[in-house]
Amino acid sequence: xxxxxxxxxxxxxxxxxxxxxxxxxxxxxxxxxxxxxxxxxxxxxxxxxxxxxxxxxxxxxxxxxxxxxxxxxxxxxxxxxxxxxxxxxxxxxxxxxxxxxxxxxxxxxxxxxx
Amino acid sequence: xxxxxxxxxxxxxxxxxxxxxxxxxxxxxxxxxxxxxxxxxxxxxxxxxxxxxxxxxxxxxxxxxxxxxxxxxxxxxxxxxxxxxxxxxxxxxxxxxxxxxxxxxxxxxxxxx
Numbered sequence: 001x002x003x004x005x006x007x008x009x010x011x012x013x014x015x016x017x018x019x020x021x022x023x024x025x026x027x028x029x030x031x032x033x034x035x036x037x038x039x040x041x042x043x044x045x046x047x048x049x050x051x052x053x054x055x056x057x058x059x060x061x062x063x064x065x066x067x068x069x070x071x072x073x074x075x076x077x078x079x080x081x082x083x084x085x086x087x088x089x090x091x092x093x094x095x096x097x098x099x100x101x102x103x104x105x106x107x108x109x110x111x112x113x114x
Numbered sequence: 115x116x117x118x119x120x121x122x123x124x125x126x127x128x129x130x131x132x133x134x135x136x137x138x139x140x141x142x143x144x145x146x147x148x149x150x151x152x153x154x155x156x157x158x159x160x161x162x163x164x165x166x167x168x169x170x171x172x173x174x175x176x177x178x179x180x181x182x183x184x185x186x187x188x189x190x191x192x193x194x195x196x197x198x199x200x201x202x203x204x205x206x207x208x209x210x211x212x213x214x215x216x217x218x219x220x221x222x223x224x225x226x227x
Contacts (some may be wrong), residue, residue: 001117002183003198004157031214035217040219040220041220042118042204043158045214045215045216048214055216056213091157091158093157093158098212100146100162100163100165101163102148102160102206102215103160104160105150105157105158106156106157107155108155108157
């Protein structure tokens, strides 16, 4: 197992464009989480899945954001009509439902909107 | 709703000296507490956790943390700091219902040789 993988590592996009990020969790983990981290801040929760079901979405997740986990394996996070305020590190993590071991994080996707 | 406070943006310590990174929390019910470390341009790495049991928990790289229920604190400690410990440290909490982790804003630790 190679841990949690995120692709791409870096993305530069023009304001107004759509972007999509992918996360491949640890295969045995049934929960997958998306967080956003801006400079000088801790990770902020965006949304999470248990298998293919999206169980919770933060108020931070505006209508321009959508996440999917179609087969309960990998997940995608799409941002439509990007704004400069979307520039951040997007972190994916996976873990067990009911587990006490915390999460395993990927290295993140750094988004820069110009 | 749960929350975490890390009152220090930066902690500076000389190599070989003990270090403490502070964390206080607020949660309904018994807390599940975690410390993570982040190196530049990397994701978060798990250091240690408190779920139940002994108030002093030991984790990776010689770190330990002390759970204090009356003070709602979970301070991270290490007896002798290394330059390689310089990084960003995050405290996190969740409630017993297994809701998503809530993180503090982080504390930058700088260990000076």
